[in-house]
Amino acid sequence: MLFEDTYLTVKQPAEATFSDRGSKFTAFVYPILSAADVKPLVIQLKTAHHKANHHCWAMRLSTDRSVFKVNDDGEPSGTAGRPILNVLLSKNITNTLIVVVRYFGGKLLGVPGLINAYKTVAEEGLKAAGSEEKVSSDIYSVGFDYLQMNEVMKIIKEENITILQHEADNTCTFQMSIPRSKVNQTINRFNSLNKIKVAYQFSN
Structure with missing residues (x-):
């Protein structure tokens, strides 16, 4: 199998916030090297934001970009983890975890609203983190x-x-x-x- 010599990942941890109808979404972006890095970071955020309603995330790993996982954490299936992952896919970013912490604002956003919120805040988080090319x-x-x-x-x-x-x-x-x-x-x-x-x- 031929491997590409380089891959894109995030430069540094970063965060970004997006609000819609009272709900506040904050994306936390982390560079990671293995699946073992995910759980401690998610636990850390759940502890720091224990009053938040949801801690949804997506991660993508390996230099051939084949390993990924999503978690909707109670949001309707496909409205949180998958939109976050799709941002990583569209930007061709790997070895990265994005966790979005949501504080519910009292108004339902509906499926399109949720997908848009998680996608938008994940994009803003990646923008804040910056990207860099690394050699595989x-x-x-x-x-x-x-x-x-x-x-x-x-x-x-x-x-x-x-x-x-x-x-x-x-x-x-x-x-x-x-x-x-x-x-x-x-x-x-x-x-x-x-x-x-x-x-x-x-x-x-």
Whole structure:
């Protein structure tokens, strides 16, 4: 499978507010790296806004943008989480969570009104957060003998690999970020060296 080299995500956490007929909607936007990041952030907002009527959210993950989840939190099905997700899809943003906190203002907005409110505030939240392009990478660890340092560094330099962490002693271990498009050729080059241990860790 061919992967794109880059993906769009949000630059920073941000928030935005939208009001309609007394109801107040506040979007909280967060950059995330895994599904495990979602629950603590939602709990944090539910604690901070415990008097709000709804805490609806959508998240999108992975650099091939294939992982997503929505939650309407009591709003009519399809009127909250899905419009929020659709904003992430339309802007091609991934690795992002948007939670919209709603305080009910006493007047029903109806399905079109709800969809418009959640969509609008999610768009404003993304605008406030800004977006940035990141390189799709796989993180690998490489273990080797100190005497092989020059050979390993030659590959790292030629393939333009980023070293994230390193331990150098008689035996060395590097944690490195390899652009997705270069993974196969880089790993093959490492494996062509004797006694090198290469292990996949995670993607970002």
